[in-house]
Amino acid sequence: AQRVTQPEKLLSVFKGAPVELKCNYSYSGSPELFWYVQYSRQRLQLLLRHISRESIKGFTADLNKGETSFHLKKPFAQEEDSAMYYCAPSYNNNDMRFGAGTRLTVKP
Amino acid sequence: EAQVTQNPRYLITVTGKKLTVTCSQNMNHEYMSWYRQDPGLGLRQIYYSMNVEVTDKGDVPEGYKVSRKEKRNFPLILESPSPNQTSLYFCASSLGQADLNTEAFFGQGTRLTVV
Numbered sequence: 585a586q587r588v589t590q591p592e593k594l595l596s597v598f599k600g601a602p603v604e605l606k607c608n609y610s611y612s613g614s615p616e617l618f619w620y621v622q623y624s625r626q627r628l629q630l631l632l633r634h635i636s637r638e639s640i641k642g643f644t645a646d647l648n649k650g651e652t653s654f655h656l657k658k659p660f661a662q663e664e665d666s667a668m669y670y671c672a673p674s675y676n677n678n679d680m681r682f683g684a685g686t687r688l689t690v691k692p
Numbered sequence: 693e694a695q696v697t698q699n700p701r702y703l704i705t706v707t708g709k710k711l712t713v714t715c716s717q718n719m720n721h722e723y724m725s726w727y728r729q730d731p732g733l734g735l736r737q738i739y740y741s742m743n744v745e746v747t748d749k750g751d752v753p754e755g756y757k758v759s760r761k762e763k764r765n766f767p768l769i770l771e772s773p774s775p776n777q778t779s780l781y782f783c784a785s786s787l788g789q790a791d792l793n794t795e796a797f798f799g800q801g802t803r804l805t806v807v
Binding site: 628 | 725727732733734735736737751782784786795796798799800801
């Protein structure tokens with residue numbers, strides 16, 4: 585069965601500290617990988633996708649095919665990063681499944 | 693403006709009273725899907741549609757129906773709602789072409805309470 589695991593439901597860090605949100609996936613083939621973010625009272629929106637290899641709002645994510653992981657990282661967390669984060673592998677037909685999500689709280 | 697629009701945003705209903713949540717996108721996307729979001733469970737897919745007249749079950753389809761008679765609309769139907777369907781529902785769409793790394797666009801959500 586296809587599965588996405590985000591092991592931490594809640595993650596709390598202080599402002600300026602590094603943060604890593606973990607994501608492991610279990611899929612046949614080679615899915616495309618995304619991170620989505622949901623700020624308070626807003627709709628989900630794309631944060632970044634692995635194929636772009638870009639940094640968005642200071643976040644990066646490295647795909648490790650050997651470990652089937654796509655962890656999201658930021659070296660210095662900011663209070664405005666507090667949100668719900670979802671890892672989402674996508675099949676090549678664009679059928680997208682989401683992890684259970686990690687709620688990140690950045691404390692002042 | 694490119695967007696996915698859901699209606700209503702909030703709905704309180706009684707057990708057994710049929711309801712429909714509408715979803716419409718103006719991006720000519722082929723792929724559309726419905727999710728429910730529950731605390732601790734994240735986003736779970738209810739149904740999805742690859743194209744007009746093509747729908748399939750997601751992970752939690754029980755108690756729901758969908759239809760895709762035209763490309764832009766993908767309504768979610770609850771024939772006989774029950775309290776365990778109280779949730780926050782999101783509709784999403786994406787381009788849907790195979791082998792393309794396409795982003796999903798989400799509606800603003802519908803908060804449904806079944807009493």
